[in-house]
Amino acid sequence: MKTTIFSPLFGALLLALCHGGAVAAPAEHKELEATLHAPFKAADARRTFSMSFHYPGLEGRGTVDWSLELVDPRGRVARRWRGKRVIGSEAVAVPVAWDGRIGGVAAPAGLYRVRLRAQLDGDHEEAVVQDWQIAVGALPAQRTPRFAPLPGVREMTGQAGAAPAPGALPYTVYLANLHSQSNHSDGGAALDECKGAQDPLKAKYGPEAAFAYARGRGLDVLAVSEHNHMYDGSDGTNLDADAAQARALYQAGLASAAAFNATKPNFLALYGMEWGVINKGGHVNIFNSDELLGWESNGKGELMADTATPRSDYGALYTLMRKQGWVGQFNHPAHSGQFVVNGVPLGYTADGDETMVLCEVMNSTAFSTNDSETETRRSNFEQACNRLLEAGYHLAFSTNQDNHCANWGASYTNRTGVLLPNGTPLTRESFVAALKARRVFATMDKTAQLVFTANGRMMGERFVNRGPLTLQANFASSTGKKVAAVSIMEGVPGRKGTVTEVSNLATASFTPSPGAHFYYAKVTQEDGNVLWSAPIWVTQE
Numbered sequence: 001m002k003t004t005i006f007s008p009l010f011g012a013l014l015l016a017l018c019h020g021g022a023v024a025a026p027a028e029h030k031e032l033e034a035t036l037h038a039p040f041k042a043a044d045a046r047r048t049f050s051m052s053f054h055y056p057g058l059e060g061r062g063t064v065d066w067s068l069e070l071v072d073p074r075g076r077v078a079r080r081w082r083g084k085r086v087i088g089s090e091a092v093a094v095p096v097a098w099d100g101r102i103g104g105v106a107a108p109a110g111l112y113r114v115r116l117r118a119q120l121d122g123d124h125e126e127a128v129v130q131d132w133q134i135a136v137g138a139l140p141a142q143r144t145p146r147f148a149p150l151p152g153v154r155e156m157t158g159q160a161g162a163a164p165a166p167g168a169l170p171y172t173v174y175l176a177n178l179h180s181q182s183n184h185s186d187g188g189a190a191l192d193e194c195k196g197a198q199d200p201l202k203a204k205y206g207p208e209a210a211f212a213y214a215r216g217r218g219l220d221v222l223a224v225s226e227h228n229h230m231y232d233g234s235d236g237t238n239l240d241a242d243a244a245q246a247r248a249l250y251q252a253g254l255a256s257a258a259a260f261n262a263t264k265p266n267f268l269a270l271y272g273m274e275w276g277v278i279n280k281g282g283h284v285n286i287f288n289s290d291e292l293l294g295w296e297s298n299g300k301g302e303l304m305a306d307t308a309t310p311r312s313d314y315g316a317l318y319t320l321m322r323k324q325g326w327v328g329q330f331n332h333p334a335h336s337g338q339f340v341v342n343g344v345p346l347g348y349t350a351d352g353d354e355t356m357v358l359c360e361v362m363n364s365t366a367f368s369t370n371d372s373e374t375e376t377r378r379s380n381f382e383q384a385c386n387r388l389l390e391a392g393y394h395l396a397f398s399t400n401q402d403n404h405c406a407n408w409g410a411s412y413t414n415r416t417g418v419l420l421p422n423g424t425p426l427t428r429e430s431f432v433a434a435l436k437a438r439r440v441f442a443t444m445d446k447t448a449q450l451v452f453t454a455n456g457r458m459m460g461e462r463f464v465n466r467g468p469l470t471l472q473a474n475f476a477s478s479t480g481k482k483v484a485a486v487s488i489m490e491g492v493p494g495r496k497g498t499v500t501e502v503s504n505l506a507t508a509s510f511t512p513s514p515g516a517h518f519y520y521a522k523v524t525q526e527d528g529n530v531l532w533s534a535p536i537w538v539t540q541e
Contacts, residue, residue: 040528045100109137149476176221194405282338396534452533
């Protein structure tokens with residue numbers, strides 16, 4: 001990676017903000033990260049599951065209490081493993097070998113699930129739950145409809161073709177990583193120096209280095225989303241910080257994105273913030289705010305932000321975002337305890353429904369130093385996203401990398417695919433419009449696409465239906481990957497219940513019961529990589 005030379009303004013701002021009051025090591029990420037790698041296929045049923053436990057900033061040592069369940073194709077727990085593991089502040093790997101047998105005999109062929117529950121002893125937060133599908137035995141490939149894949153921006157600009165395939169939908173796909181940090185907060189460390197979150201404003205690389213790196217790795221969009229409360233150079237509150245310089249640093253980040261976009265018309269550099277704290281809070285990415293939001297003041301009583309927002313008051317945040325026309329993403333949501341509104345975790349408000357457009361369904365680990373797209377520590381947040389959908393939110397799924405090291409978009413092959421109408425210039429405004437329309441899919445494989453339709457209408461839409469409903473999962477892979485499993489999922493907005501599978505076929509036709517529903521498609525490739533479509537919301541009359 002090339003060393004970036006900062007402008008005198010950037011250098012002065014960083015030095016000034018880091019000088020003065022005591023700055024503690026970052027504590028923002030003090031929560032248990034538990035990931036599960038379950039190989040989707042193996043030569044036979046036998047395989048080894050790999051768990052990883054990490055608690056950044058853990059003082060002393062702690063004990064993780066974990067359980068692992070193998071769930072058979074009929075939904076019954078067929079095998080269970082339990083254990084405890086002592087951890088410190090470094091990531092710890094725990095393997096679990098399965099002999100491929102259930103009840104003393106070879107496991108029948110089929111699609112199974114492996115479910116991890118893990119909790120730090122004495123931690124009052126809900127257990128971390130991870131759930132991945134695996135295939136046992138030879139399974140027939142799933143049939144999917146013939147689908148002309150949508151072109152990417154490089155095809156549309158003549159690098160590999162001049163026009164969409166005949167019969168293709170009139171959209172261009174832009175591949176994005178919508179969650180990352182640079183040295184404007186606690187990211188940006190060189191790979192050989194990156195051991196986790198960085199001391200705020202201390203690492204080597206800033207947003208312009210991140211944009212250049214991501215573009216060089218084939219991404220079309222990178223969002224650098226800095227922690228909003230670290231512009232004082234501290235994970236806590238730096239009473240000696242210069243409030244004007246903190247505000248100026250945010251404006252400098254916006255200017256760096258604008259300058260990059262001015263010379264790179266087929267790449268979108270986004271600069272925004274990750275608002276909130278983990279402890280009794282939750283992280284929200286805001287993509288299009290020209291104002292720094294915050295709640296901290298320095299020793300002179302000066303707000304170290306442009307606009308005051310009460311800490312962890314998500315209802316007030318959503319109202320402000322709606323008023324200002326900003327859009328947001330729920331970052332790595334927990335099953336409970338986060339995004340509390342009126343005492344309700346994952347609480348719904350009409351303002352939040354209007355402004356929150358994305359939910360991270362899967363991430364690679366935030367502190368990965370992998371730059372070959374092979375990171376195995378990956379987290380699945382589908383159940384939490386489903387709870388938000390059942391609460392009434394209209395959300396599309398995204399998948400990002402939360403990069404804190406200098407490997408923006410390179411730790412794994414996952415991307416968020418965003419659909420813009422053909423011929424529409426890639427700008428912050430057109431991109432935000434696509435997010436508001438929820439024309440988005442999440443993919444663990446950057447070479448694959450998933451477009452979901454209902455009676456021919458696009459994912460993200462809301463409509464009233466009479467009579468039969470035909471749902472169709474349209475899958476395409478430019479590298480020839482086959483589909484191992486399809487799930488069409490159904491839920492009811494506002495019910496606060498459980499999202500369930502309504503069909504395991506790529507095309508399903510039926511007449512829904514009267515009332516409101518949402519549907520989305522999930523496709524698992526033969527290599528285990530998963531794609532999620534945006535939902536479609538249907539009111540059946």
